[in-house]
Amino acid sequence: MSVRSAFSASSILRLDTALQYCQLARPRxxxxxxxxxxxxxxxxxxxxxxxxxxxxxxxSIYQFGENKPxxxxxxxxxxKSSEDSVFEDAVKSVKRPMAPETSAASEDEExxxxxxxKGVSKKNPLGYFNVTGLLVFLAGLGLLISYRRRLQVAxxxxxxxxxxxxxxxxxxxxxxxxxxTRGNIFTEKDLIGKFxxxxxxxxxxxxxxxxxxxxxxxxxxxxxxxxxxxxxIFITCDPxxxxxxxxxxxxxxFDIPGIVGLTGTHKEVEAACKSYRVYFSTPPEIKPGEDYIxxxxxxxxxxxxxxxxxxxxxxxxxxxxxxxxxxxxxRKWLPAKERHEAAFKKPSFFRFWE
Amino acid sequence: xxxxxxxxxxxxxxxVVTRADRQKCWDARxxxxxxxxxxxxxxxxxxxxQKLVSDKCADAxxxxxxxxxxxxxxHFILRREKEFETAAYKxxxxxxxxxxxxxxxxxxxxx
Numbered sequence: 001m002s003v004r005s006a007f008s009a010s011s012i013l014r015l016d017t018a019l020q021y022c023q024l025a026r027p028r029x030x031x032x033x034x035x036x037x038x039x040x041x042x043x044x045x046x047x048x049x050x051x052x053x054x055x056x057x058x059x060s061i062y063q064f065g066e067n068k069p070x071x072x073x074x075x076x077x078x079x080k081s082s083e084d085s086v087f088e089d090a091v092k093s094v095k096r097p098m099a100p101e102t103s104a105a106s107e108d109e110e111x112x113x114x115x116x117x118k119g120v121s122k123k124n125p126l127g128y129f130n131v132t133g134l135l136v137f138l139a140g141l142g143l144l145i146s147y148r149r150r151l152q153v154a155x156x157x158x159x160x161x162x163x164x165x166x167x168x169x170x171x172x173x174x175x176x177x178x179x180x181t182r183g184n185i186f187t188e189k190d191l192i193g194k195f196x197x198x199x200x201x202x203x204x205x206x207x208x209x210x211x212x213x214x215x216x217x218x219x220x221x222x223x224x225x226x227x228x229x230x231x232x233i234f235i236t237c238d239p240x241x242x243x244x245x246x247x248x249x250x251x252x253x254f255d256i257p258g259i260v261g262l263t264g265t266h267k268e269v270e271a272a273c274k275s276y277r278v279y280f281s282t283p284p285e286i287k288p289g290e291d292y293i294x295x296x297x298x299x300x301x302x303x304x305x306x307x308x309x310x311x312x313x314x315x316x317x318x319x320x321x322x323x324x325x326x327x328x329x330x331r332k333w334l335p336a337k338e339r340h341e342a343a344f345k346k347p348s349f350f351r352f353w354e
Numbered sequence: 355x356x357x358x359x360x361x362x363x364x365x366x367x368x369x370v371v372t373r374a375d376r377q378k379c380w381d382a383r384x385x386x387x388x389x390x391x392x393x394x395x396x397x398x399x400x401x402x403x404q405k406l407v408s409d410k411c412a413d414a415x416x417x418x419x420x421x422x423x424x425x426x427x428x429h430f431i432l433r434r435e436k437e438f439e440t441a442a443y444k445x446x447x448x449x450x451x452x453x454x455x456x457x458x459x460x461x462x463x464x465x
Contacts, residue, residue, distance in 0.1 A: 204371055206426040207380070207433075241369065249370040291425045 160332075172301065172309035174275030178235065178262035181248035186262055188275075191307045195330055196231040198301040200278045202238035202294045203250040208315075212298055217256045218319035219300075219326065224257065228330050232259040237280040237296045239269040276301060302326055306336055382421035383430050386414040396438055398431065 173188070180186045199216055201209035213234070220232050234251060236242035242250075247261035263269065273280050273296075280296035300322065302310040310329055313322045334342065389411035395403050407415060418427055 204369065204423070204425075206422075206429045210373075210376055243368060246368050246370050253373045291423055293425045293429055 172275075172277055172312075173303055173307060176268070176272035176275055178264040178268055178272055179244055181244045181251070181261045183244055186260065188307055191231075191233075191303055193305050194229060194231050195305060195310075195333075196233050196303045197326070198233045198235060198276070198303060199299075200235050200237050200273065200276070200280070200296055201298075202236050202296070203242050203246055204238065204293070206293065208298055212300075212315075213251075213254045213256065215319045215322070216259075216300065217254050219323045220256055220259075222319070222323045223327055223330075226327055228327055230326070230330070232256050233262065234259055235262045235269070235272055237269060237273060237278070238294045239263050239266050302329060304333055308336065379418075379422035379426060382414070382418045383427075386411060386418045387430075387434065389414045397435055399435060 175188050177185060177187050197216065197220065199212060201212070216232055220230055223230050234247070236247055242263050244261070244263055247263055251259050251261045262272075264272070278297050278299075280294055298315060300313040302313065304310050310333070311325070313325065317325065390398065390407070393406060393410045395406050395410075398404055398407050418430075422430075
């Protein structure tokens with residue numbers, strides 16, 4: 001009884017078969033321990049467990065013999081005979097009569113097994129492969145990849161936005177009125193329409209200004225070769241000595257195409273320098289014949305076509321670096337209106353279909 | 355409106371330094387500083403080194419004064435002095451950092 005409750009019908013069948021096999025192979029078994037240690041029966045582990053857990057079977061086995069069998073001899077016999085054929089014979093042979101409940105239960109179990117087998121046979125011949133499932137999976141994967149990509153793009157553009165906003169609205173640049181080398185008036189309105197690169201200096205500058213103007217020549221020419229037009233502008237900080245004609249003669253020696261040289265009165269130059277936050281220290285009153293040097297800040301100011309400040313480039317940039325930086329800024333530049341709209345646009349990662 | 359440039363033109367004579375002038379001056383400067391370096395003269399502010407300069411590099415100094423405007427000469431010498439000061443300052447900072455047990459000298463931020 002306990003066997004039936006503990007194991008399925010098929011295991012009982014095997015148990016039965018094994019018992020028959022025991023009778024065939026070794027007619028005189030002494031104890032359950034001998035059965036367990038027998039090599040042939042180790043192939044049916046369930047039988048061993050049932051024997052050790054069930055007293056009634058053990059007891060029934062005792063009757064097979066009082067003498068201890070010669071195990072080595074029997075083992076030799078088993079190895080000689082084909083084990084499979086012995087098993088098959090045992091299965092085919094009639095079951096040992098057991099309790100009636102056992103056989104009934106085994107039939108029930110068998111029918112259940114058959115039902116399950118029918119269900120399996122009706123399945124898709126490809127097994128667990130399912131076209132609908134695959135499509136759903138691929139669609140999900142596509143959505144996920146699209147989402148990731150859009151999110152990355154949105155995050156990158158946000159970072160760029162932040163980077164370009166790091167200056168905030170710079171208070172550099174503003175109204176000024178100066179005179180160019182041909183005597184025409186040049187104001188901040190003349191900056192509108194193209195990018196301009198502004199440098200403040202003076203013609204009697206000993207070393208730094210000429211170096212920086214040579215650098216400016218390389219920058220402007222390189223950008224021109226890349227198809228980026230920049231208007232170079234030179235503003236003097238020494239209006240007393242740098243008259244329009246002096247500035248013109250001075251700038252002619254530098255290979256800067258289309259450079260505009262600006263000068264004016266001391267007040268006008270001071271106002272222009274103030275609006276660009278350029279520090280300079282020209283003595284306002286100089287006796288004739290007195291020589292002096294103007295101390296001033298040395299930066300290139302990049303202004304956009306709307307006349308607004310973009311960035312400054314100081315001495316730490318060499319010509320190639322400045323060219324690369326300025327080119328990058330100009331190519332990425334957007335008009336202020338578009339910049340404003342972009343800042344208030346909805347994040348694009350909500351739209352997968354784009 | 356042309357500014358007061360007419361007035362200034364009258365007052366101050368127009369001086370345009372050409373590229374050739376600059377190059378001549380820079381060459382004289384380089385020769386003078388090379389002479390100073392050869393004689394291991396660092397600062398030429400104190401009287402001791404000024405004596406050395408007048409002994410060893412008198413010719414180069416004369417040439418420099420001839421080739422350049424006086425303001426430029428002063429500027430070049432001042433710049434050289436400042437470079438020495440900066441180098442000395444950096445050395446002192448790195449020594450202080452080493453005393454503090456730091457392996458690296460603090461980097462001086464430059465604009």
